[in-house]
Amino acid sequence: MRGISPTELWTPPCAVNSAASTLLNVSVREYDYDLIVIGSGPSGQKAAVAAAKLGKRVAVVDRHDMVGGVCANTGTIPSKTLREAVLYLTGMHQRDLYGASYRVKHDITISDLLARTRHVVDREVQVVRSQLLRNNIELVTGAARFVDPHTVAVEGPRGERISLSAGNIVVASGSRPARPQQVDFDEARVLDSDEVLRLEEVPSSLVVVGAGVIGIEYASLFAALGTRVTVVEQRERMLDFCDPEIVESLKFHLRDLAVTFRFGEKVMDVAVSEHATVTTLVSGKRILADAVLYSAGRQGMTEELDLEKAGLEADGRGRLAVDEHYRTSVEHIYAVGDVIGFPALAATSMEQGRLAAYHAFAEPTNEMTGLQPIGIYTIPEVSYCGATEAELTSSAVPYEVGISRYRELARGQIVGDSYGMLKLLVSTDDRKLLGVHVFGTGATDLVHIGQAVMGCGGTVDYLVDAVFNYPTLSEAYKVAALDATNKIRALERFEL
Ligand SMILES: Cc1cc2nc3c(=O)[nH]c(=O)nc-3n(C[C@H](O)[C@H](O)[C@H](O)COP(=O)(O)OP(=O)(O)OC[C@H]3O[C@@H](n4cnc5c(N)ncnc54)[C@H](O)[C@@H]3O)c2cc1C
Numbered sequence: 001m002r003g004i005s006p007t008e009l010w011t012p013p014c015a016v017n018s019a020a021s022t023l024l025n026v027s028v029r030e031y032d033y034d035l036i037v038i039g040s041g042p043s044g045q046k047a048a049v050a051a052a053k054l055g056k057r058v059a060v061v062d063r064h065d066m067v068g069g070v071c072a073n074t075g076t077i078p079s080k081t082l083r084e085a086v087l088y089l090t091g092m093h094q095r096d097l098y099g100a101s102y103r104v105k106h107d108i109t110i111s112d113l114l115a116r117t118r119h120v121v122d123r124e125v126q127v128v129r130s131q132l133l134r135n136n137i138e139l140v141t142g143a144a145r146f147v148d149p150h151t152v153a154v155e156g157p158r159g160e161r162i163s164l165s166a167g168n169i170v171v172a173s174g175s176r177p178a179r180p181q182q183v184d185f186d187e188a189r190v191l192d193s194d195e196v197l198r199l200e201e202v203p204s205s206l207v208v209v210g211a212g213v214i215g216i217e218y219a220s221l222f223a224a225l226g227t228r229v230t231v232v233e234q235r236e237r238m239l240d241f242c243d244p245e246i247v248e249s250l251k252f253h254l255r256d257l258a259v260t261f262r263f264g265e266k267v268m269d270v271a272v273s274e275h276a277t278v279t280t281l282v283s284g285k286r287i288l289a290d291a292v293l294y295s296a297g298r299q300g301m302t303e304e305l306d307l308e309k310a311g312l313e314a315d316g317r318g319r320l321a322v323d324e325h326y327r328t329s330v331e332h333i334y335a336v337g338d339v340i341g342f343p344a345l346a347a348t349s350m351e352q353g354r355l356a357a358y359h360a361f362a363e364p365t366n367e368m369t370g371l372q373p374i375g376i377y378t379i380p381e382v383s384y385c386g387a388t389e390a391e392l393t394s395s396a397v398p399y400e401v402g403i404s405r406y407r408e409l410a411r412g413q414i415v416g417d418s419y420g421m422l423k424l425l426v427s428t429d430d431r432k433l434l435g436v437h438v439f440g441t442g443a444t445d446l447v448h449i450g451q452a453v454m455g456c457g458g459t460v461d462y463l464v465d466a467v468f469n470y471p472t473l474s475e476a477y478k479v480a481a482l483d484a485t486n487k488i489r490a491l492e493r494f495e496l
């Protein structure tokens with residue numbers, strides 16, 4: 001072992017894996033491990049498992065209560081489970097069929113919502129632990145920091161310390177909510193997105209600061225519960241990377257659920273009393289609400305890593321710069337997931353982790369495909385893959401649009417979704433599918449059909465000729481493809 005003082009050692013470091021511990025004790029190799037991964041979120045897990053599958057000795061370090069990362073504990077999994085609980089208990093999706101007053105449960109409480117969330121989070125964490133265990137990966141409990149470029153010190157929950165060394169290190173330490181200094185977060189009424197699960201009751205009114213993906217997802221979730229939500233966003237628009245027509249539809253739906261948007265407005269100050277909050281905007285407006293949720297961006301988790309001891313430096317938002325192989329400026333240290341910034345999604349983070357581990361151990365890989373889907377779990381949900389109309393227009397790519405509306409699909413009627421739509425963007429030069437944009441029930445799943453067609457370089461004709469199960473929402477692809485080809489044909493006939 002390198003760099004270990006016997007007094008610093010504590011054993012075992014939450015040894016979920018005795019085989020790996022034995023390796024640790026008898027190791028006569030230069031380093032304790034082939035790979036140390038700092039962080040057990042989606043990117044860290046996949047980096048660790050990928051290396052283990054190559055027969056490497058791997059350790060993953062994380063805090064006891066954070067196994068599975070932000071993703072499993074405070075981010076993706078709890079927020080998506082909460083959404084599912086809200087949809088079920090409010091009966092939202094059934095109201096087209098049974099009337100506006102339909103509810104599965106009146107007076108929904110926080111414990112109704114959290115019961116399901118806790119159950120799913122616990123199961124997810126168990127799945128992560130078990131995957132690490134069965135791949136002979138050592139899970140070391142504590143907070144890691146660099147001692148030198150090949151060594152990290154891990155401080156356990158009771159202050160115990162251990163030092164571990166590895167030939168390669170992957171920093172997968174994720175991100176935390178950015179907190180403006182002038183706001184006092186009190187964990188009760190003024191919260192960030194990591195703390196929203198601690199609300200003691202469903203607020204009757206809520207200010208959401210920041211209309212990014214997190215802010216809009218939570219705004220729609222609380223609005224569906226009947227909370228009066230005000231969204232404050234400093235920019236003039238929201239979700240401007242998405243299709244504007246779909247964002248308009250989403251805003252229409254949210255307004256219908258009593259959401260008020262304050263675009264082009266900045267928060268100056270938040271005052272808190274025992275019973276309420278008052279948010280003062282720079283424009284002078286004051287908003288009274290039960291609670292305030294800050295979702296104004298995230299910050300890379302690098303402050304505690306002692307990066308300088310590894311020869312690394314983070315940028316002003318705590319992020320690490322990497323090359324196309326996820327390698328930092330120090331050759332054997334990789335960084336993946338939220339800590340490297342955009343797109344900061346669980347989906348892409350996992351793939352970055354796998355690719356980084358393969359590169360570290362010279363395993364051949366393909367580069368990550370440019371066709372990455374975006375899924376926004378608002379109520380209703382939004383998803384897209386490929387180009388947007390704005391991108392095609394600015395790069396002067398001629399295209400035609402094909403649209404299918406759920407209300408004209410038998411499955412749309414059956415599930416009671418009268419607002420959903422699917423939009424295809426098709427090249428008028430070679431009929432290739434260039435983009436797919438979906439709004440409504442199942443959008444985040446449906447998008448993958450379009451992704452597969454685009455990934456294989458397919459044309460709209462594949463969708464015109466394909467036979468889809470009936471009645472399904474997938475049929476929207478065929479309807480939209482026919483719409484696009486009808487328009488293309490009409491133009492071609494005119495030109496003849
Ligand atoms: C509310 C919310 C909803 C989201 N919804 C979605 C969604 O629907 N779909 C989607 O794709 N993405 C979603 N995301 C984003 C997604 O959660 C992140 O992109 C993903 O979790 C990033 O994974 P990661 O591996 O980088 O690390 P994280 O999941 O952030 O985990 C990092 C881990 O590193 C650990 N760590 C940090 N420093 C140290 C240290 N010094 N020592 C030891 N361990 C350390 C932390 O404890 C943590 O467990 C959401 C995020 C939030 C906040």
Ligand SMILES: NC(=O)c1ccc[n+]([C@@H]2O[C@H](COP(=O)([O-])OP(=O)(O)OC[C@H]3O[C@@H](n4cnc5c(N)ncnc54)[C@H](O)[C@@H]3O)[C@@H](O)[C@H]2O)c1
Nearest residue numbers: 210211212213214215233234266267295296297344375376
């Ligand atoms: N479904 C998903 O894939 C999903 C869900 C949630 C989060 N995420 C990821 O999490 C990351 C963080 O999301 P986020 O929404 O916190 O950040 P973000 O940076 O996307 O959005 C923050 C928003 O807050 C606004 N803002 C900042 N300060 C403000 C102020 N003082 N007053 C008013 N507005 C202010 C910004 O203009 C911005 O629009 C994103 O990168 C996203 O990819 C993904």
